[in-house]
Amino acid sequence: MTRRDLLSKSYLGLGSLAFADLLCAEDGNPLAARKQHLPAKAKSCIFLFMEGGVSQMDLYDYKPMLLKYAGQQMPKAERTVGELATFSAAPNRVIPPYWKFAQHGQSGRWMSSLLPNLATCSDDLAFIHGIKVDNNNHGPAVYHTLTGSQFPGSASIGAWMTYGLGSENRDLPGFIVMGDRRGATIGGASVWGNGYLPAAYQGTLFRNGSTPIVDLTPRPGMTESAQRSELDLLNWFNTRHAAERTNTSELDARIAAYELAFRMQTKAPELVDLAQESEATKKLYGLDDAVTEGFGSQCLLARRMVERGVRFVKLLHGAGGDRWDDHGSIKERLPVHCQEIDKPIAGLLKDLKARGLLDSTLVVWASEMGRTPFDNNLVTDKPGRDHNQYGLAIWMAGGGIKPGSTFGETDDFSVRAAGDEIPLRDVHATLLRLMGLDQNRLTYLHAGRYKKLTDIGGRIIKEIIA
């Protein structure tokens, strides 16, 4: 017997066990908290997703060459033609960043004047520049960023994390999603789907208002006491049923799930009730300003969620015409998007820090792609930037990262990585590692393959880990 045979047999050991449908802890709750594979500080993750493709070179990726070549044909363009399937036929004149860049904090992090509040947190951030996404279009790129595959149907990051770690809160979903109030995400429900993982790990979409979950409230006319007595009858009936049977863990889990659902009916509205927050806190998140109120309240809700032990919170910013898809008029549009998120995100980081939660919360900021240094070759005097699947910049803060660090560097025009290309799977591997999960152990057998978030495996970017 060769070593390879032995090893694959031992993989089979995992397969057979994984098969027993015992996805859950002893009490049958699939969301019961589970140990990390590896020691890690982060317990929860807040994922801030900016839909539309954020222009990295106008925010974080300072490139003096863009100023030098402003309005001129971009030199050395050959690597951007063909492979980089942009909407314009060829790279054109360079658009300079219209905003002043300055270095901030002890780390000397370059940031433009578009994010003045976030700039004050720059020593808490760890950046990755020059990430490559598999597709240059929004839909597939969104899937790739959020589920590890450019096609719908894979498990989203939050689903993987709750599958691996369960949740610390038993009265709320372990994975919560809040969409932009202005419209739906381009990827639809698949963006927070469980894919091939069991449904217990799907993201629960929180909607605006006091009843955030679908079917959370009883039907009109149903009082709490009436529902309680109905549940009591159901419990009595189910308990008798289970008592006459063997191997009842699944049956018992369902009995427990009804009690949990009943508690959720009060806990979820309480969670979204911001009246309990102080005026100072609300102000910190920009709830006193119409521009920042939308994303601000979601950031504040995210803090309330991780405070209660929710494992993964995903916030989506940008929808429909308000996406970060600045093909034109970037000078006019980008400051608006930035203003909407700047104060809320800085508020979130500061609030988490003040409450001692930043160490145990991994905050991730991402978009599905970067943008090009050149404009779209359009007959307009208001230029904008094209999609760039090679230029994505992501930052992280909190749980286990090395504050103030940077990994990866783009070329002089911020088109793509100057050195080694950083595939998105490396970022995913790093996220998992920061949450104490080993990408190779976090697998799920589906249609004959052990699926994992990083597919063929990514390199953990140790450079940004403390």
Next chain:
Amino acid sequence: MTQMNNTDKTMRTFLVSLCLSASVTAAPLDLPPTVATIFAANCGECHSEKVKTSGFSVVSADAIRLGGNKHGQAIVPGHPEQSPLVKMLKGELAPGMPMGRSLAKADIDKIEAWILSLPVEQAVKKTDWRWPFEMPSKAVPPTVRNTSWVQNPIDAFVLRKLEQAEIVPAPTATKRTLARRLHFDLIGLPPSTEELNAFLADTSPEAYEKMVDRLLTDTRYGERWGRHWLDLARYGETSGLEGDGAIGNAWRYRDWVIDAFNRNLPYNTFIIKQLGGGDEHSMTRNNYQPDPQGFVPTGFLRMAPWDRSNLVAADVRQNYLSEVTTATSSVFLGLTMGCARCHDHKYDPIPTRDYYRLQAFFQATEATGGLDVPYKDAVFAAKAKAKISELQKQLNDGPEKKELDAFEKELLAKLIAARKERSQNKEILVADLRLELRLKPQRIFTEVERQQHADVVEDANRTQDPPEQRALEANESALLVKLKKAYALPDADPAKRFESLDLEDVRFEANAKYSGKSIFSKEEKAHFGELTAKLDVYRLRMGRWNTSVLGVQVAPGPPSGPDIAPARILIRGDYRQPGEAVEPGFPSSITGNSKPAEIITDRYRQYPTRGLRLTLAKWIANKENPLTARVWVNRMWQYHFGQGIVRTTSDFGKNGDRPSHPELLDYLANRFMDDGWDIKKMHKLMVMSATYQQAADHPVLKENPKDPANRLLWKFNRRRLEAEVLRDSMLQASGRLKLEMGGPSVFPPLPADLADFARYGRNGGLMWEPNEKDEDARRRSVYIFQRRSLPLPMMANFDAIVFSESCDRRSTTTTPLQALAMMNGYLSNEESAVLANRIIKETGANISSQIRRAFEITLNREPREEEMIRFTQFAGKLDAVCRVLMNSNEFLYME
């Protein structure tokens, strides 16, 4: 999870140490300093003895030979070309090493020279997992001690193992349990009171068999088992990517599948039609054109998500080819070839080359849509014709149409008046410009200007992107200047010309999207939008009833078409890195050779591109194929018994599960093929076995430490109903399930919170439509519209999402969201209320009779005394009683 991983780790550590001691038997190898330096300098950082990434260390020649976790032995002494290490250094095996860069050629040469110099090892005896690749053995049912338990050969195989393990099987389930089990299993619904009573009253020994036969001829059987196949076929009705638009009349494929099960189409034919449809040609006749009906089943090759927006055609094409190759091999052969797109399969003998040889069978396949295939069934054809003419009537002069007509006339008067007035007041809007451009004859603009404007409008509408909008604005502001000048001229006399504006102009203006003032008010536009949206729904429906289907066609090839690109091995699966060209061929792990396949062609080669898919289909659907019958019979076993004999039903490879009863599976596979691939016969064999008829609870064994997972089948596996079965059962209980078969999909209402998606006049089109008839919302779940980005929450909560990849086994989870849906959701509330009314109508006001009837309908049994007391004491109304029963575990689980 954690426990498993720990177990896994312990086991691995143990095995690794075991094989370390066992495998280092060869003489120590020599590592010259020049080569050692190359390794240390380039690989040492990650592959030192200390770090040992992937378990691989370059510290010594023996360590290198031993290799890492991923590929095992890294060098084959004497054979650099066979050594994984060299392949990785050269980038032929992913991941290329050193990670992220490449080694100088001179260094690679040195390493190759060193490996070549090492003494060749004697061949090690392979202990490969060969069972799935060898023909099923001619196993005969074994002898057993307790012969009286054996109902058919299945039981002999099962009992033999149980006797060896000294386990006594569970007793036969009660008749009530068996009736429920069989109904759920074969038709996906519980028995009605009448069906159950008839079975209970039949005391003949054949009662059970009669029930089996009845259910196998019930058309609800096709809907139940067709759904299993639709899971495998990753059935969906939308593209899943940008916009998630409908992919054509996918429901024709769904109906074909249901019908195939009901007609008991032999499984081999079932395969050939799905893979080879439309690919055949006559061996004698000229200009033979395939039967258009053959295109419908090829929907199988079109079901995957479809990226219509990707700008790189080669990428789209390769993604398509990869998907069909992967789906075909996993669904029909139980082989996970997907891995081999990028690298040689780690566990199974599937080299990358074989993946592309298999893919080559699809090289001439074109995923075109809109093939016209008339309805085969005359009754259905008549129904569709009637529907279309009814919808056409609605569109021509239905109430919405009449309202719209009247409204349009009103708007036309307003439009003409407004245009006259404004042209005289010289307040000229974009709206005026666009209307002016529509006038015939043109007096103001040149044809070139008109065309340019039309082009930028089209660009802006197509992309919806800001840059195109800007271009449009620029163009229009220039034209507006010209228009204003023209109106200022005394001879223009514009006012009279506006009389020629017509209803088309009204529609144009009402639908126009531009910044700035419109001639119509917001309210007028909204009302117009709502009326037209209603008519658009009629149009959508009409489109669904027409005879256009989704399928694949064969590219003609030269001389009538362009060349068919040869299949090439792609380095790391990347379409940008084409390698060597390959011929279509079957997996060498099965055939034992890598020869090109002999393609079925006609003698005169009139259609040289036809026959590729058909060749593959016929090779799969063949008695000589060791996998096909086993894989399908094992899937059937899984659906009947809760888990397969091989539990990884889409992976029979080395990395998959080992069969619990290999001889039984071989026996069943042989018998299945000998019986002409007869699916219903196989069902009957399985459900008639004593093994199947066991109770779900063993009277003695609560847990069986020897076999906790019940692999030896000493009892029946209790399991939760799938989402579809649950929903259908609730509707059947209330008496509102509508058993109409086939046709375009239906749209059960979304929860109020999501109703935005179903609102008329919503920007970007309706994601969820109103139904043609209210009762369509209560048809069987297999007919629910499968929108990938918007699965019905109730279904998704119970693990029935719209699949984008082949799903060989549903999860069964238990979550509080399911409880919320069942407690508060519209379905359980509406159906329990309707059920309560039904009961009152049937039994009158007596509470005991009501409760008795509620138990009978939902659980197929009488309430027991304590239950009667407790339910009578319950303060809630009858609909609450019904809701409790429909929420009960007894309702939700089949056993």
